[in-house]
Amino acid sequence: MIKMPANIDFTSNFTDDPTQSFTPDAEYYFSTDIFEIERRNIFYRNWVYFCHESQVEKPGDYLVGDVVGQSIYVLRGNDGVVRAFFNVCRHRSHQLLSGNGNLKSVIRCPYHSWTYDLEGNLRNAPKCDDVKNFDKESFSISAVSMETVGGFILVNLDANAQSLDEAAPSFRERFLAMAPESTKLHHAKSQEFEINANWKVIVENFLENYHSFYSGPAHAKLSDVIDQSSYQWDISDKIVQFTGKGGAPDKLPYATAGPRTLFGQDEGFNIVFLWPNTAFITLPGANVLLVFLMNPTSSETTHEPLLYFTFDGEIDAQTRSAVDWFNDKLGPEDVELCESVQRGLHSLGCRPGRLMVDPDCSKEWSEHFLHHFNSLNIAAIKG
Ligand code: FES
Ligand SMILES: [Fe+2]
Known part of the structure; x- marks a missing residue:
């Protein structure tokens, strides 16, 4: 969560009472400072749409997408479970995947060929046996919180996110009534x-x-x-x-x-x-x-x-x-x-x-x- 700089106030006429309120000031709709805060406080902390499960139907299917500048992928593991991850290698941050496709057993980083299994665990890093105190288990791909509602996948980039049902209590019920x-x-x-x-x-x-x-x-x-x-x-x-x-x-x-x-x-x-x-x-x-x-x-x-x-x-x-x-x-x-x-x-x-x-x-x-x-x-x- 980042705080709004004290010198920005765009709400002097936007009152709590909707029946007496004016719109926020114009800067609210174009300030780059406010946009940066929105990215972090809104889009990286709330449940947002990602895709439908049928878009990663078979084990190994993956789909890369963008959440306001953050590259994310979902991938169906060999156990049939769909998981979401940040699309970034744990070595020196090369992106791992692009577009969509099917992986047989591993994700291979194109830069120095670190390989990860479909659950995100580091399988191998070339030369790692020669590196002092290298602990493979410390370098799993960073996971993203994910939930499904009626087959649709939503993600939340906040590691401490509330569940979707806590964050938006009637969403699941309303959506399933609309799209059974x-x-x-x-x-x-x-x-x-x-x-x-x-x-x-x-x-x-x-x-x-x-x-x-x-x-x-x-x-x-x-x-x-x-x-x-x-x-x-x-x-x-x-x-x-x-x-x-x-x-x-x-x-x-x-x-x-x-x-x-x-x-x-x-x-x-x-x-x-x-x-x-x-x-x-x-x-x-x-x-x-x-x-x-x-x-x-x-x-x-x-x-x-x-x-x-x-x-x-x-x-x-x-x-x-x-x-x-x-x-x-x-x-x-x-x-x-x-x-x-x-x-x-x-x-x-x-x-x-x-x-x-x-x-x-x-x-x-x-x-x-x-x-x-x-x-x-x-x-x-x-x-
Ligand atoms: S950045 Fe991925 S292996 Fe080096
Ligand atoms: Fe319209």
Whole structure:
């Protein structure tokens, strides 16, 4: 945990009461000092998405990924157990693996050929018998805490992390109710977006519905995707959940066979957002579970992978129509909104704005979700 320097205060107008709060100051969205604190206090200390177990299906399968600048890999051992590790050799820190693949029995470091077994223990280091007091057992690859929920793997880089169930008590239950057979899913496709905006600008845009009514032609159609009379939401510490029935199939802006989800539920529209940056999404009439990640790459850039999971690893025509609408019509409007906000935050005329929150935090347009998100961030940043 690192502490915020005393000379940085960006919350003078952001009050505890969401109904009276202004936004944080502009620096909160572009300061490199704040980004460095966020990396360590938020992304390296909380549970974040990594992959699905089916992506490391067989013994020896591995997958390398990045958690805000930390290279991590998951690997299925010969005992069938999936484990997560920091991707770094214990000799002089060469990275061990890249991409994905299958290992027969050992990981061999490309630099001086130290070899490790699939459980991370050092098997051999060339010439180590000639080195004084060399203790092989002291040089295992550093493990990363890992948990699975419905087949999805989450990691926590903090060696003293609370379990996922302690850290986000209702996440497992909510996710499994939304995606009851998710252990059977397979990764079908990824789309990657590079956005010139701070990750929090993008999460805020994702969490608030206020702009949906006013911001662009595709957004205007969003109200047809969800049966507004059934729309509900719920905040529970690190989780924000939105649910609603699908709109009438003949009104949806994409071709569909009906209002249900991949898992057959009537609540076609379902989002479980896990702070800080992961959303699991089902859509009405689309046979897919989407994982939407907002991964910061710097204080002002965000890598946004959209991952598609289906039962057979294929995307049917109906689902393609739905995801194409979200990606080609709705997505570009959101990217433009976020990038314009990021530019605006640098304006000499930028001042804290008023959060639009109704007195009961009960309206679908209310920005109290955004207040909640920033309260979690600010508490973590301030340590
Ligand atoms: S850095 Fe890996 S063997 Fe030397
Ligand atoms: Fe939007």
